[in-house]
Amino acid sequence: xxxxxxxxxxxxxxxxxxxxxxxxxxxxxxxxxxxxxxxxxxxxxxxxxxxxxxxxxxxxxxxxxxxxxxxxxxxxxxxxxxxxxxxxxxxxxxxxxxxxxxxxxxxxxxxxxxxxxxxxxxxxxxxxxxxxxxxxxxxxxxxxxxxxxxxxxxxxxxxxxxxxxxxxx
Amino acid sequence: xxxxxxxxxxxxxxxxxxxxxxxxxxxxxxxxxxxxxxxxxxxxxxxxxxxxxxxxxxxxxxxxxxxxxxxxxxxxxxxxxxxxxxxxxxxxxxxxxxxxxxxxxxxxxxxxxxxxxxxxxxxxxxxxxxxxxxxxxxxxxxxxxxxxxxxxxxxxxxxxxxxxxxxxxxxxxxxxxxxxxxxxxx
Amino acid sequence: xxxxxxxxxxxxxxxxxxxxxxxxxxxxxxxxxxxxxxxxxxxxxxxxxxxxxxxxxxxxxxxxxxxxxxxxxxxxxxxxxxxxxxxxxxxxxxxxxxxxxxxxxxxxxxxxxxxxxxxxxxxxxxxxxxxxxxxxxxxxxxxxxxxxxxxxxxxxxxxxxxxxxxxxxxxx
Numbered sequence: 419x420x421x422x423x424x425x426x427x428x429x430x431x432x433x434x435x436x437x438x439x440x441x442x443x444x445x446x447x448x449x450x451x452x453x454x455x456x457x458x459x460x461x462x463x464x465x466x467x468x469x470x471x472x473x474x475x476x477x478x479x480x481x482x483x484x485x486x487x488x489x490x491x492x493x494x495x496x497x498x499x500x501x502x503x504x505x506x507x508x509x510x511x512x513x514x515x516x517x518x519x520x521x522x523x524x525x526x527x528x529x530x531x532x533x534x535x536x537x538x539x540x541x542x543x544x545x546x547x548x549x550x551x552x553x554x555x556x557x558x559x560x561x562x563x564x565x566x567x568x569x570x571x572x573x574x575x576x577x578x579x580x581x582x583x584x585x586x587x
Numbered sequence: 588x589x590x591x592x593x594x595x596x597x598x599x600x601x602x603x604x605x606x607x608x609x610x611x612x613x614x615x616x617x618x619x620x621x622x623x624x625x626x627x628x629x630x631x632x633x634x635x636x637x638x639x640x641x642x643x644x645x646x647x648x649x650x651x652x653x654x655x656x657x658x659x660x661x662x663x664x665x666x667x668x669x670x671x672x673x674x675x676x677x678x679x680x681x682x683x684x685x686x687x688x689x690x691x692x693x694x695x696x697x698x699x700x701x702x703x704x705x706x707x708x709x710x711x712x713x714x715x716x717x718x719x720x721x722x723x724x725x726x727x728x729x730x731x732x733x734x735x736x737x738x739x740x741x742x743x744x745x746x747x748x749x750x751x752x753x754x755x756x757x758x759x760x761x762x763x764x765x766x767x768x769x770x771x772x773x
Numbered sequence: 774x775x776x777x778x779x780x781x782x783x784x785x786x787x788x789x790x791x792x793x794x795x796x797x798x799x800x801x802x803x804x805x806x807x808x809x810x811x812x813x814x815x816x817x818x819x820x821x822x823x824x825x826x827x828x829x830x831x832x833x834x835x836x837x838x839x840x841x842x843x844x845x846x847x848x849x850x851x852x853x854x855x856x857x858x859x860x861x862x863x864x865x866x867x868x869x870x871x872x873x874x875x876x877x878x879x880x881x882x883x884x885x886x887x888x889x890x891x892x893x894x895x896x897x898x899x900x901x902x903x904x905x906x907x908x909x910x911x912x913x914x915x916x917x918x919x920x921x922x923x924x925x926x927x928x929x930x931x932x933x934x935x936x937x938x939x940x941x942x943x944x945x
Binding site: 476477503530554566 | 645647649652659660733762765769
């Protein structure tokens, strides 16, 4: 992989562990619920139109975050269920697994949410999500032609992300 | 929270791609001069510099978060320290300090003694009222807004106006929680 | 080594400067925006060239001055030299940078690239917007040469990103 101007993207990409066929899809949302990016690799079944699908995914994460924080046995200071939270406030989940897929999730303090859906046997992808965030910084946030808050249309990001996701799942 | 402190900022700065500061300083100066020519009113120039800074801040925040590995910015005091010690260092190569906290911890001063923006700058008399470094206040405002903090930022001290340092007063207006963004019937 | 700042400082400042002039001040007058952006570059190039030539003897001819831009001047700005210099020996010089730093983060929209509009014209919005980012470096080169007493016109070609060729036409 090639980096800009010799600058290192940290953390360096985790070692490839996978066959390349186990990624289903990725979503990137911003703090306003705008789906900045959706890509799919292996998704045989579509039941909703794209917009409904993105909304449902965002809603799932939003509710799950709220629930996990509400159930946190270690934290005294929490509001009622459904009370809006600050990004990064309270506890947060990083993945869940069903018998057919695994969803890995990362949220930055700036409200960028990265969701990767993979085969249920995929290992811990937290470092990979961080790495994808770094790709977002290098190829999207730094792209002079990108307008913040709009859907991502950057060919360099697309190809790099595609290569990377195929290498991890 | 990742470890804060000057050394941490130094380490990041040592690892990022860096450029000749002269180019940056002169480019900024040329932009300010062009804005003064195009907009005529000093007040309007202040406003545009702040707006440009804001737009830069909302982009830079993600690089700051990614490189510093900061995973939460919920506490205003911690966040202000991070910006001063790590943020300034990692982008401008100089660190700032945080002072003058008010009693309830919602207002502080960010002090910059060494500011690469003003190397070789002397303001002519015709620029009375110009906040030459106003882009900085915009950057901080934009970056903080992206981590849910609405702030009001004003210049308290300005070396180009004869003060001994640059000082920005950062006042937290409110923290904006994340609401469910869609309406039910959408 | 003099003082340094993060590359992101200059990158984001340039991005925002171009956006401000193209989208906010002169949204429907790209030629006016281009002129302002070039003028900002000109000032910067003029000042930098003044600084970098303070202690050296005057250049004996145009080629010497152009070589200075390709080597010393480019190295100060981009930590590398121009990769290839061509000239027709009649006042036109082509300076090719195989990986121009200010374009390395520039990524086009894959969905609009090279799409043709109904009239058959090749419509490449991304490349148009990208070209707005070239007026600044063109201005820098023109400013630097102007400070060395060489009036010229400078244009740029980016048909092969991230390669960039600057074409300098010296005015007789």
